[in-house]
Amino acid sequence: MSTTTEKPNDTAATDTASHDTTAPHAKNDHDKQPKPLSAAGRSLALGVLFGIVFGFLLQKGGVAKFHVLIGQLLLEDFTVVKVMLSAVVVGMLGIHTLHRADMVEFHIKPTRLASNVIGGLLFGCGFALSAYCPGTGAAALGQGNFDAIAMMVGMVAGSYIFAEASSWISRNLDPIGDKGKLTLFDLFPQSRTAVTVGSASLLVIVLIVLELTTIR
């Protein structure tokens, strides 16, 4: 079950030519110039950079706080849904536009009804128990909630337990209701832009209703 789609030429291959340090006459030039980052190094550096921004935003949005997450699940505090839907609206319109301009690829995860539903419910149960999700838990640790360490250790253990069961699950559960990489565009094939703008508008209406009806 692959969760990310990797493009083979993830990062530019152009800087590989300058890695030849065996030629003695070239060595001095190399010492003077800053060494270009390798493709893997660039990917790691971007990962940590995007992570810092993500963690900063999660903390500022209050979604690293125990009571904000539990408050959402108790349907008292709607901060989590407001953050998520705002991100989805902006990302939906932005990534659709970038995709139309041929600047990005989609990364659609497959629809497998049984696994999506059972896995989703199990996840939700764990979400309420720990009060953190995988991303906000890391942010909670960053803001000093040390109980998030227990959740993160549990995540590592749970991932290994899943790997033990992965062969059985992929044979017995994943095929149930397996629809492949199904999107709303397949269900409404008329116009991708209309489907995108329509979905984003619906979510904006939900956000407006939430803003008018909720305390927080």
Added chain:
Amino acid sequence: MILETRFLSMTVLADVNPLEYSGPAWSPYLVGALIGVLSMLTFYFSNKPLGASTAYARAAGMLGNLAAPRHTQRLKYFQDNPPKVGWEVMLVLGVVLGAFLSAWSGNEWTGRLLPPMWQDRFGTESGLLRVIVAFGGGILMAFGARMAGGCTSGHGISGTLQLAVGSWIAAICFFIGGIITAMLMYAV
């Protein structure tokens, strides 16, 4: 643990209201919109969607490779997803750092084991219970996220914004499971 929870429910469980505790520092709409922009940047510069749960699976595989390499390499998930320190692991490490910078700059560093709302509900002596519950929650979340194919960020934000049907189903199930469990823990 169940017995202990029942025992607690008869003695010290207090009513708690999540709105009595501090809210977000910034507008949730602003933060959400900026996360949306961030997801555009990760698609463009890294060709990857935002997602947090994969990092824990990578860590599990790397630890497995240290402790029991032959067994770990036979497991289907790790054959399909070879464990390594990659973009996803760096993303989660960055999240810890970024949240620290945010909490430090905004005077919101907590530095404690028990969240105030948990402590008000389950008492000041509930540290071990909190560690066990958070650990168990982590196990369930990781298992569920891998089975469903992603977590609150991978499905809940990155998948839904691409209008993937499975991501919307999974995200709705996250909240159904979470609401039922949270109601049982805090509202009964």
